[in-house]
Amino acid sequence: MGLSVSCIFAFQNGYMFNNRTRIKELIANESVNYEVIVMGWVRTFRNNQFIALNDGSTNNNLQVVAELGKFDESVLKRITTGAALKVSGEIIPSLGKGQKIELKAHLIEILGDSDAEKYPLQPKKHSLEFLREIAHLRFRTNTFAAIFRVRHTLAFAVHKFFNDKGFVYLHTPIITASDAEGAGEMFHVTNFDLTNPAKNEDGSINYKEDFFGKATNLTVSGQLEGELAAMALADVYTFGPTFRAENSNTARHLAEFWMIEPEMAFYDLEDNMNLAEEFIKYIIKYTLENNKDDLEFLSQRLAEEEKQKPQHERSEMGLIEKLEFVINNNFERLTYTEAIQILKESNHNKKKKFQYLIEDWGVDLQSEHERYLVEKHFKKPVILTDYPKNIKAFYMRQNEDGKTVAAMDILAPGIGEIVGGSQREERLNKLTERMNEMHISTEELDWYLDTRRFGPVPHAGFGLGFERLVQFVTGMSNIRDVIPFPRTPKSAEF
RNA sequence: UCCUCCUUAGCUCAGUUGGUUAGAGCAUCUGACUGUUAAUCAGAGGGUCCCCCGUUCAAGUCGGGGAGGGGGAGCCA
Numbered sequence: 001m002g003l004s005v006s007c008i009f010a011f012q013n014g015y016m017f018n019n020r021t022r023i024k025e026l027i028a029n030e031s032v033n034y035e036v037i038v039m040g041w042v043r044t045f046r047n048n049q050f051i052a053l054n055d056g057s058t059n060n061n062l063q064v065v066a067e068l069g070k071f072d073e074s075v076l077k078r079i080t081t082g083a084a085l086k087v088s089g090e091i092i093p094s095l096g097k098g099q100k101i102e103l104k105a106h107l108i109e110i111l112g113d114s115d116a117e118k119y120p121l122q123p124k125k126h127s128l129e130f131l132r133e134i135a136h137l138r139f140r141t142n143t144f145a146a147i148f149r150v151r152h153t154l155a156f157a158v159h160k161f162f163n164d165k166g167f168v169y170l171h172t173p174i175i176t177a178s179d180a181e182g183a184g185e186m187f188h189v190t191n192f193d194l195t196n197p198a199k200n201e202d203g204s205i206n207y208k209e210d211f212f213g214k215a216t217n218l219t220v221s222g223q224l225e226g227e228l229a230a231m232a233l234a235d236v237y238t239f240g241p242t243f244r245a246e247n248s249n250t251a252r253h254l255a256e257f258w259m260i261e262p263e264m265a266f267y268d269l270e271d272n273m274n275l276a277e278e279f280i281k282y283i284i285k286y287t288l289e290n291n292k293d294d295l296e297f298l299s300q301r302l303a304e305e306e307k308q309k310p311q312h313e314r315s316e317m318g319l320i321e322k323l324e325f326v327i328n329n330n331f332e333r334l335t336y337t338e339a340i341q342i343l344k345e346s347n348h349n350k351k352k353k354f355q356y357l358i359e360d361w362g363v364d365l366q367s368e369h370e371r372y373l374v375e376k377h378f379k380k381p382v383i384l385t386d387y388p389k390n391i392k393a394f395y396m397r398q399n400e401d402g403k404t405v406a407a408m409d410i411l412a413p414g415i416g417e418i419v420g421g422s423q424r425e426e427r428l429n430k431l432t433e434r435m436n437e438m439h440i441s442t443e444e445l446d447w448y449l450d451t452r453r454f455g456p457v458p459h460a461g462f463g464l465g466f467e468r469l470v471q472f473v474t475g476m477s478n479i480r481d482v483i484p485f486p487r488t489p490k491s492a493e494f
Numbered sequence: 495u496c497c498u499c500c501u502u503a504g505c506u507c508a509g510u511u512g513g514u515u516a517g518a519g520c521a522u523c524u525g526a527c528u529g530u531u532a533a534u535c536a537g538a539g540g541g542u543c544c545c546c547c548g549u550u551c552a553a554g555u556c557g558g559g560g561a562g563g564g565g566g567a568g569c570c571a
Binding site: 095117132184366 | 504
C-alpha cells in the first residue's frame with residue numbers, strides 16, 4: 001500500500017533493507033565463502049579493524065573485518081559503539097580464535113552515526129539500576145536483549161498452549177465501570193477538567209456528566225468478564241494489561257502488568273490445578289527448546305551474580321537446571337490446613353525463627369512462611385488449596401466444611417505467589433449470601449449474577465502474573481527488569 | 495505505607511579526626527601499534543560531591559528537612 005513503483009524497484013534490486021541476512025542464521029549455518037549483506041549496530045571496534053556487529057537476532061556478534069588500508073579514514077572514524085552499519089562482503093572461516101566465521105567486508109555503509117562522547121552504553125558491565133534509568137537504550141545490552149526475546153517466546157507459548165487446547169482468546173475491557181472486584185486499588189479514568197469537575201448539589205462529583213456517564217477505572221482483572229464468556233464458549237483465556245494503584249514498592253509488583261486469566265466451564269478445583277501445572281510446564285519447556293542460547297546467557301549471568309552473594313544465600317541450582325527440574329517434577333499439592341500443620345511443627349517455628357509465629361488456623365501466610373514451604377521444606381513449586389474463606393475473594397466456591405473455599409495458589413521458588421485461582425461459586429444463593437457478608441453490591445454485579453441464574457455450571461479459573469513468570473524463567477530478581485517500561489509508584493518514564 | 499541502606503567524573507567506586515588544588519579503574523579524546531576478542535601501550539580533557547537550611551574560622555565529611563534509588567515487609571499477580 002502506498003509504495004511507489006520506484007520504491008518497489010529499489011527493494012527488488014537490493015538497495016533497501018529487507019535483503020539482509022540475520023546474524024543468527026549466519027552463525028547457526030556455519031557455511032562459508034558466500035556473499036551477504038548484514039545490518040546491525042556496532043558493539044565494539046577493536047584495533048581499527050575488527051567490528052563486533054549485533055543485529056538483535058542473537059547475543060552472538062558477527063565479527064566484521066575491515067582490512068587495513070582498504071577503507072577510508074573518514075568511514076573508520078564513524079564506526080563507533082552504537083553506530084548502525086550496512087556491510088556487504090564475504091563470509092569466510094575466521095582467521096582468529098573466538099568465532100568460526102567472520103565477514104570480510106567489501107563495502108561498509110554508515111546507516112546511522114552514534115556520538116561516542118555522548119552514547120551512555122560502554123563496552124563494559126553496567127548496573128541494572130543504571131540501565132533502568134536509560135530503559136530506552138537498555139534493549140541494546142545482551143542481558144535485556146535476551147530477556148525480551150525470552151519474554152516474547154513465553155508470550156507466544158501462552159497463546160500456542162491455549163490455542164492448541166481449543167481455548168478462545170478473549171479481549172476483556174481495559175476500562176471498566178465495575179469497582180466491586182476487590183482485587184486492589186484502581187486508577188480512575190475521567191475526562192473531567194480536574195480543576196473544575198461537574199458536581200452534584202451536595203458537592204460530590206457528578207459522574208453522569210463524565211465521558212462514560214458513570215465513574216470508570218482501569219481494570220484490575222478480566223476474570224468476571226471471562227466467566228461470562230466461559231458460560232458459552234466453555235474454555236477462554238485473557239492475556240492483557242492490568243492495573244493496580246496500590247502503593248507497592250517491591251521487586252515483584254508493578255502498577256501496570258500483564259496477566260493471563262483462563263476461565264473454564266465444567267472444571268473443578270483439581271481440573272484447574274492440573275491445567276495450571278501443565279500450562280506452566282509447557283511454556284517453560286517451549287522456551288527451553290526455542291531460546292536455549294538466551295537462557296544459557298541468562299543462566300551464566302545469574303551464576304556470576306550469585307558468586308557475589310554469601311554462601312548460604314546462593315541457590316542450589318543454576319537457572320536452566322531449575323527450569324528443567326520444574327518441568328520434570330510434580331508440583332507439591334497440599335491444603336492450607338496441612339501447610340499450617342507443617343509450619344507449626346517446623347523447627348523454624350519452634351525455634352522462633354519466623355518473625356510471625358504460626359499459632360492459629362485461619363491467619364494468612366506471610367511471605368516468610370511461603371518461602372519456607374517452597375524453598376526449605378519441599379524445594380519445589382507448591383500448590384496450596386482450600387484456604388479459609390475469610391482471607392479469600394467472594395467468588396470462590398465454598399467448601400462443605402463451611403470454613404474454607406476451593407482456592408489454589410501456586411508458589412514458586414524465589415518469587416512466591418505466581419498463580420492465584422479457584423473453583424468459582426456457581427450456586428446463586430451461596431454467592432449472594434457471601435457478597436452480602438462482604439458488603440459487595442449485588443446490584444452493581446447483577447450482570448455477573450446472571451451467569452448463576454441461567455444455566456450455571458461448575459467452573460474454575462486462575463490468574464497468572466506474566467512478569468512474575470518472566471522473572472522466574474529469566475532469573476531476574478527485580479520485576480522492573482522484565483518489562484520494557486515499568487510503571488511503579490512515582491515512576492512512569494518513557 | 496513501614497523498616498533499613500545508599501546518592502562524589504559518562505559508569506563502578508575510594509575519600510582518614512571537619513582543614514590547602516577532591517582521587518582510582520573503566521569509558522571518551524589524541525597519538526602509537528596492527529589478527530584483535532570488554533585489544534594493548536602512552537598522554538590529555540572531564541566535578542552543582544543529589545537539593546535546601548543550619549553548626550563552624552572552615553563542610554564531600556557533622557545536624558535537620560526534602561528528593562531519587564536499592565534491599566526487606568505489608569497489599570497482591
